[in-house]
Amino acid sequence: MELRQLLTFQTVVRTGSLLRAAEELQYAQSTITLHIQQLEADLGVKLFARQGKRVQLTEAGRNLRDSADRLLEEATRIQEMMAELVQGETGHIRLGVIEPTASLRLPGLLVPFFTKRPRVRLTLEVGGTQSISYQVATGKLDLGVCSPPPAHLGLHFEPLFNEALVLLAPQTHSLAASETVTPDQLAGQRLLLTEQHCAYREVTERALLSRGTNPYSGIEIGSMEAIKHAVQLGLGVAIVPALVVTPPPAGTVTRKIEQAQLFLSVGFIRRNEPAPVGRVHEVFLAELREHLCERSAG
Amino acid sequence: MELRQLLTFQTVVRTGSLLRAAEELQYAQSTITLHIQQLEADLGVKLFARQGKRVQLTEAGRNLRDSADRLLEEATRIQEMMAELVQGETGHIRLGVIEPTASLRLPGLLVPFFTKRPRVRLTLEVGGTQSISYQVATGKLDLGVCSPPPAHLGLHFEPLFNEALVLLAPQTHSLAASETVTPDQLAGQRLLLTEQHCAYREVTERALLSRGTNPYSGIEIGSMEAIKHAVQLGLGVAIVPALVVTPPPAGTVTRKIEQAQLFLSVGFIRRNEPAPVGRVHEVFLAELREHLCERSAG
DNA sequence: GAGATACTTCATTTTTTCTGATAGTTGGGG
């Protein structure tokens, strides 16, 4: 059974004549006869009752008609889909994004992108840089938005913006007294940290350790929201993305930290070698660059 | 795009390797490469990201995967359906049956037939002999169960049974007095007839006219049930199939009519020349012969 | 880094497809 033969069959059924089908399909008339005969031999049924001039569908022919229509429709659908895929009008973006970016910066980008492209599918995975970069490397995700990934994964990283970090403290806290604080002042304070291996924590630890301050305080909280509440209730102070605490929650204040490179580089990652990404992904990346770079914080 | 190529693609995806696909499909491995390349060229997209040894699906490949599965499934479904069609396990019987046979004799046949063959479709059209035979002649119906069709339609008619007709009269009617009645006794009686062109009426008219009795009484009622009720209410008498009034409705009696060939020959009709019927139809006809002939009334 | 493994390329063989001419059949019109 060949698609060609089914198309011929369909055309014969529609036109009701081998001759007209031949004209329409630009075949010799004998080819039409042949196609039908091959189909009949292959399926083991007579499709048309030949009565000299006219051909008429048999029971088997009637049964084949609808199925042939479905099959050929599916076939053209495939070709159309592939064409749209090339145009970037359709496709599936499997995207991994770190939590703060996903909740604060991404929605403003996704909404216009996907309303303009209703046929594009999105799978958004929110997680840590480590998990995202691993999944991009193994092909489970197409793209990631996170901080620089481990070099050994061989991923391409392109920075988009720097996420500034600030100190969040209860209004009544001693550190809230001055406009800015220095890393030295943090020594001895109870600092609420995110989990280990989290990029935010790593940046924070690196910055403070380089100034001789060991930030570890014994309290790790996995969620930015939870940390905000903990600070609000006076459990301690925290270093969080500025955007997360703009404005600060009631009863807390934010303070800039001087003399430390307290920011997190955020960019997108993709496998650089044999890029198994389609046109949509390129278009999406262009959108990412445009919308996230312009808001970049130094 | 060819079904062959899609099958190769599907197999490569499933096995994850061109070599294994070649083994499984009994092709040379170069053929697999070729199929994929042809598919890629035809669709205008790369389907696999070649990284030397390994092949990995691209975005386009992932999109094609499901569609290819669907298409190939539909293709095998077609082949299976055709095979079943040959076996008589499936198919579509478009059947026309006259009303009394459809309601009285057919159900007992259809129930076992279709419970044994759940995949066979049935379209049952109930109508007069004329309409049924015309539709069979033009191919709108496959088979008909009715009285002998007009000869000019060139249909094959095979008698199955004779439907005996009896007089139905109100219990209090004068004709109910004797055990049997003769056509002569019907003269002057108000006889309720079915519509013109109905085989039942034609048989009745022929039989009575041949005995010098004109049965026309000015009342035509299109439904056997309505005629029964009309007789019950004393509107007149009627000649109806014996089976329809076994037992007679309350307040009525049936009487045999002597000296007249009052029965209707019922059989099946089909186009005899290029029989565009499938195996199911043959099986169904065999069932018809078996179940309807044995109950035949002389 | 040598060998095994797996995909690609290419020239060749085999198979299939398409065609044009021809023959056969049917149904309507004079």
Next chain:
DNA sequence: CCCCAACTATCAGAAAAAATGAAGTATCTC
């Protein structure tokens, strides 16, 4: 009633395509 016009079937040969096997190239593993 016969012939013509309209269709479909058959067939042999040309054209196209598919499949192959061998040689080539890249990659992973030990």
